[in-house]
Amino acid sequence: MSGRDPRLRAYLEELAARLDGTTRDNRRALSEIGAHLDDIAAAERAAGCGAEEAAARAIARVGSVDAVAGRFAAEVETVWPLRIGLRLGRVVLTWLFAMGLAGFLAEPIAWLVGRDFFVGDERFVAVTPARCLQLMKLHRAMPTCNAALMEDHFGELVQFGLVIAVAAALALWAFHAVVQRLDPLRGQARLDAWTARIGAALFLALALSSLARALRSIAADPQNGGGRHLVEGIVALVVAVAWGVASLRRQTRARAALTT
Amino acid sequence: MKPVYGHLDLLILASLTDDELHGYALIERLREKSDGLFALAEGTLYPALHRLEREGWLKSRWEGKAPRRxxxxxxxxxGHKQLAAERHAWKSFAKGVAGVLG
Incomplete structure (x- = not known):
C-alpha cells in the first residue's frame, strides 16, 4: 500500500467503506483489486503514460466504486447489519459525548451568565414540603426551596454531563480500537464518508431543534433555563460542521481519484 | 458490453481450464480471446470469482509476496463438470439461435 499512487489509495479507501462483507472477505477483495489496479497502472506507465494518467485509466478500467461495491453486494454474502451497527454506534457515542460535554460546559459558562441561564425554569416548579426539607438540607446556603432546587438541578446537569462525556469518550476510544481491528485496509480507523454524511445530517437537525428551543425560551425570559438548549445546539452544530467537512473532503478525494 | 455478465461464469471457467491465473491475467486472456469484445468493469470480476469459489468450482491461493502478492x-x-454442462447448454442455445436466424 505504501508505494501505491494516492489516487488508487483513495479509490480503495472509498471502496473499503462501501464493502459489506466480512472483514476477512473485504481484506481479500481489496487486496486483489489493489493488485489489479497496480497491474493496470504499471502496464499504462510502461506504455508511456504519466503516473496520474495511468492511475486514472486503472480506475476507469476497474470500474466505479458504486459498480464494484454493488456487484459484491449482489454476489457475495454480506454482513451489512454489522456495518450499519458500527456506523450508528459511532454516531450514538458521539451524540452522548456531545450532550455530556454540553452539560459539563454549563459550569464555566454559568460563571459568566449565572446559573439561572441553565436552570432558571426551576423557579416556577412547585415543591412538596418533604422534598423542600430534603433540598434545604442538601443545600444549606440556599435561602429558598426553589433556589435549593436550582442548585441541585445545576449540580446534576454538570456532574451527569461530565460522567456521560467521560464514559462516552472511553467508549469511543474502545470503539475506535474495535473498528481499527475490523478495518479491511488495516490502516487507521477513519470516519467513512457515509457515517460522516449521516452524522452531519443528524447533528444538524439536533442543533437546529435545540437552537430553536433555546431562542424561544430565551426570548420569553433570558433566565428561564434556555441556556441548556443553547449550549447543546452549539455543540451539536460544531460536530455537524466537523463531520460535514470530513464528508466533503472524502467525497472530493474520491471524485478527484475518479476524474483525474 | 453488458450481456457478458449473463455468461461470466462460463467465460471464467473456460479461461481457467488450462492455467492457474490471477484476476488481471484472466481479464487479459478474456480480452485477447474475444478480440476485445468482452469489456466489463474489471473490478466486478472478483465478486464472481469469489462466488464460483464458494460454489466449489474454483480454488484459489496466494502466490508471491507483498506487494507483488x-x-x-x-x-x-x-468446476470442470460445471463447465462441461454450461458449454453443452451454450452450444444448444447457440444452435437454436442460429436455426432461427437462418
Missing part, C-alpha cells in the same frame, strides 16, 4: 485461481473437478 496475487491470488491465483484454478478450476476444480466440480
Amino acid at each position: 496475487r491470488r491465483v485461481y484454478r478450476v476444480t473437478a466440480a
Whole structure:
C-alpha cells in the first residue's frame, strides 16, 4: 500500500467503506483489486503514460466504486447489519459525548451568565414540603426551596454531563480500537464518508431543534433555563460542521481519484 | 458490453481450464480471446470469482509476496463438470439461435 499512487489509495479507501462483507472477505477483495489496479497502472506507465494518467485509466478500467461495491453486494454474502451497527454506534457515542460535554460546559459558562441561564425554569416548579426539607438540607446556603432546587438541578446537569462525556469518550476510544481491528485496509480507523454524511445530517437537525428551543425560551425570559438548549445546539452544530467537512473532503478525494 | 455478465461464469471457467491465473491475467486472456469484445468493469470480476469459489468450482491461493502478492485461481473437478454442462447448454442455445436466424 505504501508505494501505491494516492489516487488508487483513495479509490480503495472509498471502496473499503462501501464493502459489506466480512472483514476477512473485504481484506481479500481489496487486496486483489489493489493488485489489479497496480497491474493496470504499471502496464499504462510502461506504455508511456504519466503516473496520474495511468492511475486514472486503472480506475476507469476497474470500474466505479458504486459498480464494484454493488456487484459484491449482489454476489457475495454480506454482513451489512454489522456495518450499519458500527456506523450508528459511532454516531450514538458521539451524540452522548456531545450532550455530556454540553452539560459539563454549563459550569464555566454559568460563571459568566449565572446559573439561572441553565436552570432558571426551576423557579416556577412547585415543591412538596418533604422534598423542600430534603433540598434545604442538601443545600444549606440556599435561602429558598426553589433556589435549593436550582442548585441541585445545576449540580446534576454538570456532574451527569461530565460522567456521560467521560464514559462516552472511553467508549469511543474502545470503539475506535474495535473498528481499527475490523478495518479491511488495516490502516487507521477513519470516519467513512457515509457515517460522516449521516452524522452531519443528524447533528444538524439536533442543533437546529435545540437552537430553536433555546431562542424561544430565551426570548420569553433570558433566565428561564434556555441556556441548556443553547449550549447543546452549539455543540451539536460544531460536530455537524466537523463531520460535514470530513464528508466533503472524502467525497472530493474520491471524485478527484475518479476524474483525474 | 453488458450481456457478458449473463455468461461470466462460463467465460471464467473456460479461461481457467488450462492455467492457474490471477484476476488481471484472466481479464487479459478474456480480452485477447474475444478480440476485445468482452469489456466489463474489471473490478466486478472478483465478486464472481469469489462466488464460483464458494460454489466449489474454483480454488484459489496466494502466490508471491507483498506487494507483488496475487491470488491465483484454478478450476476444480466440480468446476470442470460445471463447465462441461454450461458449454453443452451454450452450444444448444447457440444452435437454436442460429436455426432461427437462418
